[in-house]
Each structure stands twice: as C-alpha cells, then as structure tokens.
Amino acid sequence: MEAGSSSVSFPRVIIIGGGFGGIQLAKHLKDKEVQVLMLDRHNYHTFQPLLYQVATGGLEADSIAFPLRKIFKGQKNFIFRNAEVLSVIPERKAVETNIGEFYYDYLVIATGSDSNFFGSRELEHYTMPMKTIPESLNLRSMILQNLEESLIETDPVKKAALLNFVVTGGGPTGVELAGSLAELKRHVLRKDYPELNMDDMNIYLVEGSPVLLGPMSPQSQRSSCQFLEELGVKVMTDMRVSSYDGSKIVLSNGTEIVTKNVLWSAGVKGVVPGGIPMDRIVRGGRIKVDEYNRVSGYIDIFAIGDVASMSTEDYPNGHPGVAPVAMQQGKLLAENLVRIINRQEPVPFKYRDKGSMATIGRNRAVVDIGKIRFQGVFAWFVWMFVHLMSLVGFRNKLVVLVNWIWSYFSYDRGTRLIIRPFNRQSMTEDTQTK
C-alpha cells in the first residue's frame, strides 16, 4: 500500500524520525523539487534536553513537545505519517512500517538514539530510562508513587529502598536529573511530605569515569560536581553498576545500595532500523556514514544525527550526540540532496561547535563556549535563554517561561501528578512499547 503517493512526481525523500535532524532536513527541503515523507512513531517532536524537567515535575509534557504536522503546516511538498518503521529494504528502495510499505528515491535515517543498557536485560528491565515523553511521565509517577508508598512502609529496609534514588551516568542528562531531584527534595517534597524525614531521602550520582560532564572543561567538571554536592547529591565517580535486581544495586567497588529507584542515563545507542547490514554499524550502535552522511555502501541511503557515526579528523570516533550536530547535518544534507539530484558535487560536513552547557539547579549552571568558560548564575541565565529559544513554537516558549519564572519565585514545581497507576512491570513494558 502506497500512502501519500497522491503527491507530485518529484523524487521522494523519506525521512525516518522527526527529531532535531529530521526537522531541519525537511524544513530546508521546502520549495525544493522533491517530495518529503516523514515517518515517526510519535505525532510530535520531543525537545529532549528538557525531559528531565518533565520527570521532576517542573514542566508539562506538552510544553516541551510539538505536533510535527504543525511544524510543517503549509509546506506543500511535505507529508507526515504516524508510523513505526519495521525495516528498510534497500533492494526494493522500500521502507516497511506497521501501516504498510513506502517507497523512496532517497532515504534518510534520523532515528536518533535510545538508552543503552550495554546488553543487560536486568538493567533494561529494572531501571527507568528517560528518552521519551512517556518515559519521563512514568519516571515522574514512579518517584511520587514510591514516596507515597514509603509513608506506609513499616520495614525499614524496604522504606530506605523507596527513598534512595540512584542516577547513573554523569553526562548532562544525569547531572541535570540529579540536580533537579535534589531541588525537588529540598524545596517541594519537604513541604509535601511533613510526615517524612527528608534526610532519609538520598540521591546518588554514579559515573564510570573520574569526572562528570566528560567532554566539558575541567572548570565546568569541577563546578558541576561542587554544585551537586552543595545540593546534597552524593557524587560517586570512577564507579560502575555491577548489578541491579530491582531492589538492590551493587557498584563496582562492592558498595551496595538498597533502592527501588534507579534512573538510567548511563549511555545511549543508535536506533538502527532493521535491514541495515551489521557491518555498517559501529561503536555505540551508530551507522557508519561518509562526510556527506551517506551510509557506506549505498548511494541513496543517508543517516544524520545521533544514529550516524561520521569519522573526521577532528572527530575520529564520530561527532557528539547533541542537537547542534543533528541540526547542522540535516541542514547540509538538504542542500546536498538537491546537489546530488542535480548531478552536482555534494559538500562535505564540517561541525561548527557552538559550545556546550549544563544546568545543575537554580542559579547553578556551567557553560563552555570555545575558550570561554563560566559557571554559576550568569551561566544559568545563558542556559535558560538558549533552551527557551531552541524550543519549537511560541506557545511552548511562553508556557515554559511562565513556569520557570513562577517556579523561580515560588520555589515550587507545578506538575507533580501521578498521571496514571502502574507497577514497575507495566511501566517497563510501556517504555518498551513506546
């Protein structure tokens, strides 16, 4: 079945995924002589950098997501289909999905990344990832449900397990999540749960390497660690997770922590659709591409963003899995596709690193812009401004700004609803069927 084939007979570009890269690509193909078909299992774009605020009750899910159809409203050569891609069939230039097959002239894989449990079914089953809106909502619900449960738990060990939170991975996600949890505890939960002794609630951040925020500057690494400790987070570097059975986590140095709450942000891997030969998949589950984002061995299949691994002089192991890389690759690939269609030479990709930043809590952030590094209040305002401006849509910017201003002055969080009942199992299933 060939949905959307009603459109003009220009060459068809199928984009799998409406993330940062896919959106830039589709936008820059506007008014070009191609037909664009975007496939995504969600009908919305997720602004992943703020997922942790949804998970910790700071923001509504809807204000960091944006309907994909709305982004491309009025773009004549754009078609969207809400579909789950099952596999790619290069021989037939086809993409197989849960709603049928679609045929492409050019295929762009922009599926991004998902949590990497490094092959451990145990960790995948028992820990809480946070890569999607449903996962963030589940995480929020779990945190609050376990607090409720701790109130009626009489067994001291079980109670401790409900109140111990272990965040794995000291990258931006882990750092921001741990910091946000610490502030939730300090400013909100203390008031919400007068019956609880908040000192019984512990937040651990476990990082395998010796430092937090690996790719950032030593100053930023030091400050982020210091900020977290000021907020009461127990930072454990040079430490790995050996095992977790759903109630007790064992670390590489033998330390054991009883906990029902292990928040998994220790790693990501590319989301590679079926049909891509294994020998094209390199480290981190990413697809090997050349400097034009072309998947090696194909002339009509491309990959951009987190799922793509482009090895260059500056980035021998591929580029960092961040939005700017995806956006710049998407923008350039739009140009290059037009060039290729017009039999012109494509332009090789060169990443312009605009710097990196992370926020730990109110008035606490770290920013590296080239050689310029600063931490603290100003960095925090810069972080907020950049993220606010990067949000898609005026309403989202407005609602997020309103929430942030309100939270800043009220020391409160607006959204701490347990949206629906679930147990860890159904939760895990849910996050698997997302």
Place this chain on the structure above:
Amino acid sequence: MEAGSSSVSFPRVIIIGGGFGGIQLAKHLKDKEVQVLMLDRHNYHTFQPLLYQVATGGLEADSIAFPLRKIFKGQKNFIFRNAEVLSVIPERKAVETNIGEFYYDYLVIATGSDSNFFGSRELEHYTMPMKTIPESLNLRSMILQNLEESLIETDPVKKAALLNFVVTGGGPTGVELAGSLAELKRHVLRKDYPELNMDDMNIYLVEGSPVLLGPMSPQSQRSSCQFLEELGVKVMTDMRVSSYDGSKIVLSNGTEIVTKNVLWSAGVKGVVPGGIPMDRIVRGGRIKVDEYNRVSGYIDIFAIGDVASMSTEDYPNGHPGVAPVAMQQGKLLAENLVRIINRQEPVPFKYRDKGSMATIGRNRAVVDIGKIRFQGVFAWFVWMFVHLMSLVGFRNKLVVLVNWIWSYFSYDRGTRLIIRPFNRQSMTEDTQTK
C-alpha cells in the same frame, strides 16, 4: 495496618475523595479539634469542568489538576493517603483500602460520580468516557490517532467511521465537548490535515430529551443549540442510543451512523464504596442522606456532593450534580461535624443556587443567573472568568489564562500530542483500572 495514626488523638474524620466537596470539608476542618484523613486514588484534585479542553487539545492535563498534598500544605491536622477504597465496614468503623485498613470516628463519602452506561457492557466497553484526566488524555489520543488512521484507510466505510464523531448527552459536558470538537475541526485540523477533506468529518450530538442543557432556561437551551449548529454540529434531540458495536451506532429512530468515535457523556452515577447497604442507594446510584448529609441509618457516616442524594422541598429528587452543591455541603458539614462532636444541634443544608452556564465555543456561551439570562460574547467572558477563578492554584490560573489568550488570537490549540500508543481495548481497560 493503621497508617497516619501517629497523629493527635482527636476524633478522626476520614474523607473519601479529594473532589470539590472533600476539599472544602477538609479546608474548613483546619484548626478544628479533629484529625482529618483524606483518601483518594489519585494524588491530585481534578477540575472536571475543563476536562473537555484537555480532551480536545486546548489545555495541558497538569494545568487543570492540582496536587492534593499541596492544597493542604501546612494544615497540621490533615493527612493524605493515595489509596483505592475497597469497602466500608461500619461495624468496625473501618475503611478497607488497597494499602490497608483505616479506622474512623466519622466517615464522609465524597467519591463523586462516574460515567453511567445504564448497565450496558457494550457501551461501557466501546464508548469513550471523560470523567478523569487519564480518560481525557485517552480521548485526545483516540481522536488524533483515528484522524491519522483515516489518512491511510482505503475502505470508504471504514474511513467514514474514523471521521464520524458522536457525542452522547446534551448536558453541559456533551454540549461543550461537541462545540470544542467542532472548533478543533474548523480552526486546527483543517490546517493539520490538508490531505483530508474536512467535510468528511462529522460531529453529531445525540440527546434523549427534546432540549439541550435540560436544567437551564429556554433561551439558553435554544441559543446553545443554535450556536452548535452554526459550528456545524448535527444536533439530534429526542434521540437515544439503541446499540453500539464499536463500529456502528444505532439510534432510537433507527438511524445508523458508522463511527469509531462515540464520546460518552450521556449520564453519571454515584461512585458508592462497597459496604453501604443497597437499600440506602437511590436513583442515579446516589446514597440517600438526610438534610445534614448523614447517610440514613448511620450516625457517623456522611455523604456529600454528586454521590449524595438529599431530597428537599426545592429538590425532591436530590440536588444537581454540580460543584457548588458539593462545595456548599462540604463547608456546612465541617461546621456540623464540630457541632455534633460538641453535642450541639447540626444545621440543615440549604442550597444557594448561584446559577449555571455552559460554553459552546469562542465568543459563544450561555449563562443563567436566577432570572438574569444572557448568551453570546459577554456570557463567554463571564464563563471564562468564573472558571479561571475556580481553578485551584495561581500557576494553574496563569497557565490556563496564557493558553486561552494565545488560542484566542492564534485560533490554534497548543496540545495535540498522542501521549502514548494504545488500542481501543487497552484504552478501555485503562479507563477501567483508573
């Protein structure tokens, strides 16, 4: 197990349900010599009058719900437990829940109402109710998913079924839902789905009686019907649902409409916990109470709001199931409980009707305040003001106001995400296990 018994030894009032009635009751028991224990299956209060805006993409779920713990922050004699009440055991003055038993000196049932399918398992299984946040989110997702599905449906009958929407019940909920759907179609979906011929999308409103908004004035009834028809809603009065098998609805006059979307707002019934003798339950599944909201036959069990049926001179069949009744009963019962504890005569309840209103769409609402009746733009502003002021919490008021202003000028809706995948079955189960 007796959670929360740590508190002072004043008589304990258990309130089942954190709705409009339960909240007023608990608030007015502040600083009184009682211990208040509130039980609710959700950790938040739901502002039901605006659920239809969540279902139709106008508002975020979080902005019409409010954490119960936050409402009573700092109220010393208040304890909350997130629990599902299984049954009441008057002999032992106990309430049995999924997290154990709680003992009361005085019990107040404020469980509100739920959708009434009048005994039809078929309707309960296939139609979409809208009484809770999860149900509204499911409804929103269903509407959008069926639109997506209609794009790839080749069978004309199946396609029509996906695009026909039948709202049952011409009360405020049905009228507001139908109007909101019509505006979603007119202003938003037309732009989101250029491939769809929006004239194929039909919205029917089916009402059993000869008029819409039964309890309101003839002017309001006429205007609401006229407003709906202006918006393209096919209003069918004097019409009942004979059957619905999930794909075709049959009406009392034999009319058949193929539809996958039947929105059920045709009736409500009280949510009566187990253990209350059947002979105390009257019409509409409500619990018979005297003028002091005391459940007949008990001295220590009370019921307020939608779940209570108090027959008075002005209201021989009980009071309307609206927020003001619940709130006034809650407030008075707080006083009366103190009186009863102090061996004083309780005061009989008298409902002060402040009027009623309903909105059909932008600039379209109807308001009856005693003998004063008006319809149209001014009524619409009054409706918005009253609802905004009734929302719990400053942040919610602010966020809702921002959304309303933005929607008014942009003719857009902010939140149209399919929050999670589901099929009609799992949906129904979800709404059953809520």
